[in-house]
Amino acid sequence: MTANHYSMEAAAGPAAVECRGLGLTRRKKSILQDISFDIPQGSLTGLLGPNGAGKSSLLRIIAGLAAPDTGSVRVFGQPAGIEQLGMLSLLPDRSNLPGWLSVREWLDFAAGIYPDWDPVKALEVQAELNVSVEPAISSLSRGEEARLQLLTCLSRTAPLIILDEPFTGVDLISRERIASAVVGELADGRRTFLIATHDIREMELLFDRLILIGKGTIRSIEDVDRLRRSGKSVESHYREVFA
Template identity: 40%
Template sequence: MLFPSFLNILKETNMTLLECKNLTKNYGNHTALSDVSFQIDAGHIIGLLGPNGSGKTTLMKLIAGLLGATSGSIYVREEPVGPGSKNIISYLPDHSYLDGNMRVQDIIDFFADFYEDFDSLRAYDMMAKLQINPRQKLKTLSKGTQEKVQLILVMSRHASLYILDEPLAGVDPAARDYILDTILSNYDENASILISTHLISDIENILDEVIFIQDGTLHTHASVDELRERDNKSIDTIFREVFKC
């Protein structure tokens, strides 16, 4: 356990963890992201919020290195996205990519083989708390439970940047609370979490900052408490007003 005064020293260095510069992504004629620039410091939890089709998943895939940008650049700890950045980014995609025939314990072994920073003990511990039997095959679990398994796997890495694309969508409210607590208690002070979700009211109290994206462009990037102070409204309410249909 680090002392608070030591944490202060670490925080004051305020290292830029992620920098996106003039990021544009086209799919054929369609522009998914247009000239997006922002920075994220180490040790923050950032909500990535925007309506359906606003470019959240595209942005997350670009940062995770699964897509290439049409133009612009992304730096993770001042290095361009590549094998080095993949080592320190733990990414939860918006759909499952695991083999449903594998048992949960086999997937844990698989992750432990694949990622040096994977903590099997932490994974088993979280599985036990959420009453997931590691001997069960993934495909025999409910949709929500499968989502929990994937989130546990992603959060069991000791990464510097966690990118979570809609991690709570299929998870019941009680487990949601447990997962948020787990995120808060496990993430280390120098790691950052970028999290996209539509369940704003569930997560807004744990956020430091929000990024609103609209039609592929950056609308707002601000501290959540500054926004609340400015408008006397919750982030959920501000979102509903900004993106009113």
């Protein structure tokens, strides 16, 4: 049987993310070098790599929170930047939502802050992720806050969703809930996901594309199905590249 015969392949239009020759240097230390890749619309791309590989820096640049020293990033054909923040929904790494608010208060604020907030979707995802609205955010466990953060991301209609380590410190059940919520979103085919994670085993069934970066350079870009047809799993490929 041959590939490319399925109908869910990327919709027409520019790539969701297009990086060309990205370079970033901070304090004389090179963080990213010559990073180039495309992320087609409607795909779920895993950004994998060891600690300190530059994943978070790359995602921040794509989100427009930092500017690269060289190269360019386009998000749906537009140069990345603060103006593009409405197009993407970012879950930043190791971040907290405003801890002094209750969950309910935060969701109310979020509805006003994000122009693309979808209240109906918010209720759906809230039920799916089992987020309770009463407690103060500062009193949530990591897993609970991770689910709330994901709820915030998914309640928007932004076509690109960038999750930076959404599973850090999250328990098994919460992980499964998060993963299945992501799948539910992806199935509409309208959203593009870019997920940086260390949890390869949890996530490998979800990815359809992989970008492996190490020490600030691209080490491998793979189509996951092609990988499996050659008898390799995401995990074994990761080991091969970084061993």
